[in-house]
Every structure is written in C-alpha cells, then in structure tokens.
Amino acid sequence: MNPIVDLQNVTKSYRDKLVLDAVSLSIPTNQVTAIVGKNGSGKSTLLKLIGGLIKADRGEILYRNGEPVRFGYVPEVTPTYIPFTPIEYLTHMGTIRGLQNKWLQQRIHTLLEIFHMKDNGNNRIVHFSKGMKQKVTIMQAMLEETDLLIMDEPLSGLDLEAQTEMEELLISLKERNISVVLTCHETKLLQRVVDQIIVIDQCNIIQTENHQAQEKSMNRLIFELTKTVSIDSIKQQNVIIKQEKEMGFHKKMIELNVSEEHTNKIVSEFLDRGASIKLLEPLHKKETEFLNQF
Numbered sequence: 001m002n003p004i005v006d007l008q009n010v011t012k013s014y015r016d017k018l019v020l021d022a023v024s025l026s027i028p029t030n031q032v033t034a035i036v037g038k039n040g041s042g043k044s045t046l047l048k049l050i051g052g053l054i055k056a057d058r059g060e061i062l063y064r065n066g067e068p069v070r071f072g073y074v075p076e077v078t079p080t081y082i083p084f085t086p087i088e089y090l091t092h093m094g095t096i097r098g099l100q101n102k103w104l105q106q107r108i109h110t111l112l113e114i115f116h117m118k119d120n121g122n123n124r125i126v127h128f129s130k131g132m133k134q135k136v137t138i139m140q141a142m143l144e145e146t147d148l149l150i151m152d153e154p155l156s157g158l159d160l161e162a163q164t165e166m167e168e169l170l171i172s173l174k175e176r177n178i179s180v181v182l183t184c185h186e187t188k189l190l191q192r193v194v195d196q197i198i199v200i201d202q203c204n205i206i207q208t209e210n211h212q213a214q215e216k217s218m219n220r221l222i223f224e225l226t227k228t229v230s231i232d233s234i235k236q237q238n239v240i241i242k243q244e245k246e247m248g249f250h251k252k253m254i255e256l257n258v259s260e261e262h263t264n265k266i267v268s269e270f271l272d273r274g275a276s277i278k279l280l281e282p283l284h285k286k287e288t289e290f291l292n293q294f
C-alpha cells in the first residue's frame with residue numbers, strides 16, 4: 001500500500017483535554033476513507049491534522065513519501081445564504097486565491113461537469129437544495145487541482161436522493177485519482193464507495209476495516225521487469241501499489257491492485273515496458289505474501 005498520508009503516534013490536546021492519544025493510521029491513495037465515531041470523539045480534529053490546518057502536539061504526519069499533497073478541505077458547515085450563482089461564486093473565490101482567470105474559468109467548467117451542475121451554473125445558489133449547496137462547497141474546495149479531498153460530515157442533512165448522488169460523485173472523484181477522507185456518523189452510509197473505515201473512540205483508533213465490496217471487482221497483478229525501466233506514469237493511474245521488491249542486480253517485482261475495468265490497459269502498459277506477468281488473479285480477502293516466497 002502506498003499511503004497519501006501517514007500518521008504516526010499523533011497526540012493532540014486542547015488545553016488540558018486530551019483528544020487523540022498516540023494515534024497511528026494511514027490514508028491510502030485513490031481510495032475513500034471514512035472516519036467514524038461518536039460526537040466529540042475527535043473526528044474533525046483528525047481531519048484538521050491530516051489537512052495540516054492544526055498542529056499535533058507529538059508524533060509525525062508524513063505525506064506521500066515526502067512529496068507535496070494538494071488538499072481540498074470541505075468544512076462541516078455549508079453556508080446557507082450565498083447571493084451568487086455558482087459561476088460567480090467560484091470565480092470570486094478563485095480570484096481571491098490568486099488563480100489566473102483563463103485557467104480558473106476552464107477549471108470551473110470542468111468542475112460543473114464533474115458535479116453534474118452545468119445546467120445550474122448560472123442559477124442563484126440561494127434557491128438550491130441542501131445537496132446542491134453542498135456540491136458548490138465541494139467545488140470551491142477543489143478550485144485548485146486536488147490530490148486529497150477532506151470532507152467533514154458531507155452527508156449531514158442530506159436526504160436519501162442527495163446521499164445517493166454524493167456516492168456517485170465520490171466514485172467519479174476516485175476514478176479521477178482523487179483520494180478522499182471524510183467523517184461520518186453511520187457506517188452503513190456510503191457503503192458502496194468507502195474502501196476503509198476507521199473507528200475512533202476515547203482518544204484512540206479502536207478499529208480499522210477494509211471494505212470488501214470494492215475489492216470484489218479488483219484484480220491483483222504481479223510483474224517482473226528490469227529495474228531501470230520507469231513505471232512512474234503507470235503509478236499515476238488507477239492502480240494501488242502494494243509492494244515493490246528488487247530481485248538481484250537487474251530485476252524488480254511489483255505487486256499492484258487494479259480495478260477490473262483498468263486491468264487490460266495496465267497489463268498492456270507493463271508488457272510494452274518488457275515486463276513479464278507473474279500473477280493475475282481476482283482479488284480476494286485472503287492474500288498470500290507472494291513476494292516473500294522469493
């Protein structure tokens with residue numbers, strides 16, 4: 001696994017109130033992680049730490065092997081009254097953030113498309129439903145290119161229809177290689193899209209669960225290839241790198257998980273680089289440590 005954010009023994013208190021006590025967790029790349037817990041258990045605090053909005057008292061927060069991560073942060077409270085249209089509002093927000101106008105207009109156009117809001121781009125936000133207002137807030141958080149979208153209670157106050165739409169939206173963000181971490185009160189919600197559930201209670205992570213629904217349609221691939229061959233452009237795609245291992249002076253093995261729909265393309269890209277396939281199998285819950293046999 002190749003986490004986008006890794007927390008190691010992170011402790012956080014507000015004055016004398018301990019909220020997180022030596023918490024360690026990983027947020028995987030290109031997956032949706034839900035942080036679940038009771039009111040006041042520290043979910044928002046954890047999100048703010050992940051996004052670098054507040055500092056930990058102790059412990060380490062490491063980002064994608066030291067590379068910069070571009071965050072989009074969606075707070076819990078959605079403004080109810082915005083006297084603009086989405087295009088006007090996003091243009092204002094982007095300009096304040098110093099984005100160049102031509103680039104910004106293109107970005108707004110793309111976001112309206114992703115969020116199925118093209119027909120509402122020039123309508124007044126004040127007349128929107130809660131779900132549509134929520135979408136505008138998320139688009140605002142994603143005005144800059146985003147690697148990790150951090151969402152505090154994105155389902156709060158949404159009816160079933162809006163929740164379903166939010167699920168679709170999360171799936172499409174994942175397909176665009178955006179990692180998501182969100183907080184949620186209910187583990188049943190978002191079941192179709194969440195890959196990892198982290199349960200927090202009494203200042204600690206009490207459970208981390210990997211969701212299997214997604215894994216059913218995934219394949220596990222292992223390739224052998226020459227060590228000097230670059231696979232950086234493959235790593236940018238819809239793959240989860242599980243392990244890389246050097247084999248002697250010239251060769252390396254790489255193990256990855258790929259969704260069924262992307263498998264053919266990824267296999268062909270590896271073959272183009274002179275790799276040989278060592279394993280291709282549907283991903284099941286029980287995994288053997290294949291590479292350790294060498």
Ligand SMILES: Nc1ncnc2c1ncn2[C@@H]1O[C@H](COP(=O)(O)OP(=O)(O)OP(=O)(O)O)[C@@H](O)[C@H]1O
Pocket residue numbers: 014015017019037038039040041042043044045046
């Ligand atoms: N800025 C702050 N100053 C002091 N205490 C704070 C601050 N922010 C949060 N807290 C306290 O820290 C604890 C954890 O708060 P946090 O908002 O992280 O919990 P949460 O799980 O997100 O809660 P909720 O589900 O109600 O949103 C709570 O007891 C809260 O009162």
